[in-house]
Amino acid sequence: MSDRRRQGCANAFYGVADYLALPAGMLLAAPFLLRHLGAAQYGVWMLASATVSGGGTVAGSFGDAVVKYVGDCRARVDWPGVTRIVRSMISINLALSGILAIALWYLAPYLTSHIAKADLDLKAICLQSLRIGSGLLLMRSIESVFVSTLRAFETYGSTVRISICSRTTILASAIVLTKYGRNVVWIMVATLFISTLGTVAQALALKNKIGRFSPIPSWHRKTVRHIAAFGSFSWLQAISGVAFSHADRFLVGLFMGAPAVASYGLCVQAAQPIHGLVSSGMHFLFPHLSTRYPVAPLSEIRRKLAMALMVNVMLVCALSLPLLIWGSHVLKMWIGTTTFRPQPPLMFPIIVCSFAVLGINVPAHYALLAAGHVRVVTYLNLSAGSVMLLIMATLIPEHGLEGASLARLVYGPITCLAYFYLYRIVWRAETHVLVPRSRIYESATTGTD
Numbered sequence: 001m002s003d004r005r006r007q008g009c010a011n012a013f014y015g016v017a018d019y020l021a022l023p024a025g026m027l028l029a030a031p032f033l034l035r036h037l038g039a040a041q042y043g044v045w046m047l048a049s050a051t052v053s054g055g056g057t058v059a060g061s062f063g064d065a066v067v068k069y070v071g072d073c074r075a076r077v078d079w080p081g082v083t084r085i086v087r088s089m090i091s092i093n094l095a096l097s098g099i100l101a102i103a104l105w106y107l108a109p110y111l112t113s114h115i116a117k118a119d120l121d122l123k124a125i126c127l128q129s130l131r132i133g134s135g136l137l138l139m140r141s142i143e144s145v146f147v148s149t150l151r152a153f154e155t156y157g158s159t160v161r162i163s164i165c166s167r168t169t170i171l172a173s174a175i176v177l178t179k180y181g182r183n184v185v186w187i188m189v190a191t192l193f194i195s196t197l198g199t200v201a202q203a204l205a206l207k208n209k210i211g212r213f214s215p216i217p218s219w220h221r222k223t224v225r226h227i228a229a230f231g232s233f234s235w236l237q238a239i240s241g242v243a244f245s246h247a248d249r250f251l252v253g254l255f256m257g258a259p260a261v262a263s264y265g266l267c268v269q270a271a272q273p274i275h276g277l278v279s280s281g282m283h284f285l286f287p288h289l290s291t292r293y294p295v296a297p298l299s300e301i302r303r304k305l306a307m308a309l310m311v312n313v314m315l316v317c318a319l320s321l322p323l324l325i326w327g328s329h330v331l332k333m334w335i336g337t338t339t340f341r342p343q344p345p346l347m348f349p350i351i352v353c354s355f356a357v358l359g360i361n362v363p364a365h366y367a368l369l370a371a372g373h374v375r376v377v378t379y380l381n382l383s384a385g386s387v388m389l390l391i392m393a394t395l396i397p398e399h400g401l402e403g404a405s406l407a408r409l410v411y412g413p414i415t416c417l418a419y420f421y422l423y424r425i426v427w428r429a430e431t432h433v434l435v436p437r438s439r440i441y442e443s444a445t446t447g448t449d
Contacts, residue, residue: 052133062096072290089148139199143195174191252404271327274356282312283366288370305422350408360416361418
């Protein structure tokens with residue numbers, strides 16, 4: 001096996017490990033934490049963690065731009081350009097996360113009054129936890145810059161090991177603190193402290209890769225302008241992704257009530273790893289192609305994409321077939337036949353198929369991002385989500401949960417239209433025009449303002 005292929009396999013393994021580490025750890029720790037914290041405080045912790053996670057997704061959604069442009073700099077051996085991108089990205093992320101952190105700080109009393117209506121002690125715990133989450137949001141946004149830059153160097157091992165170690169330590173500290181009677185506020189403080197150490201560790205890992213660099217934020221206007229031109233679309237994708245992942249449940253609840261949301265949500269949650277695992281495992285394709293596009297011949301790009309698509313189809317089939325065959329039976333044992341029996345028998349297989357088709361889109365998604373065609377990816381995802389919700393709102397009143405699951409089937413095929421665009425710019429191209437060596441961008445990453 002060649003060194004590049006071995007590195008790709010290692011990066012795929014680390015991507016999957018990074019995807020699985022947190023949910024697996026939470027699943028193992030949940031019984032102990034529920035028993036010692038109680039359902040109310042555990043719920044507060046989940047809410048604070050989800051708030052920080054969602055805010056971090058939005059604030060760190062410019063990470064694709066880092067992967068893309070650092071990859072371009074690698075191809076040109078432009079190390080000062082890498083440093084300018086890192087410092088500019090820290091400024092952008094701090095600006096975004098700062099706005100979200102301030103909003104969370106001032107909205108915390110309002111959220112607390114609705115979460116813990118009568119329990120004064122729980123109100124105090126919830127308020128302090130959310131406000132600590134504001135600081136955690138800032139730290140996570142800085143960490144995401146270092147993580148994205150390391151991934152742009154196709155170095156997943158070090159960053160994933162640090163991430164898994166940090167998450168494991170956070171869970172271990174939560175278990176120890178709750179064992180000795182501490183509340184969620186202590187867990188959030190420990191999380192902030194450990195996350196700060198994790199951010200420093202990611203910065204040191206990046207230093208080992210690119211040498212000494214200054215992490216002080218810098219606003220290099222031309223660099224920021226080009227990062228924003230690409231990153232604004234990935235930011236829009238992040239916003240729409242969060243919205244679309246919750247809007248379908250809202251429609252089900254609106255038309256059918258809370259019990260239907262539980263059944264539908266469990267089916268989606270069980271099938272979602274098909275796309276999640278494939279996407280995480282093949283993320284290495286993005287930085288690899290970002291580096292190869294400016295310098296490699298089209299024949300090499302075509303060969304790599306064809307191999308990626310073949311591996312992708314095999315992975316999707318390997319993950320989907322067991323769920324199609326045994327998934328419904330496992331769900332019945334997991335949530336109980338009484339809850340699952342009234343639901344349409346084909347609902348879960350249809351949802352599995354929808355995520356399988358969406359998983360087929362992964363190589364095209366990363367290839368277009370690497371080539372700089374982020375607008376195509378964004379427009380396809382926005383169109384797919386809008387059409388899915390429109391059809392869902394039409395089918396649910398008449399066909400119930402089966403209509404909701406059928407509506408999900410349109411999302412994947414629409415995003416797979418990316419392959420037609422990719423075919424046009426890769427297989428039908430006569431010269432290497434995938435990523436023009438733009439004089440504007442080169443001026444953006446060289447020199448000073």
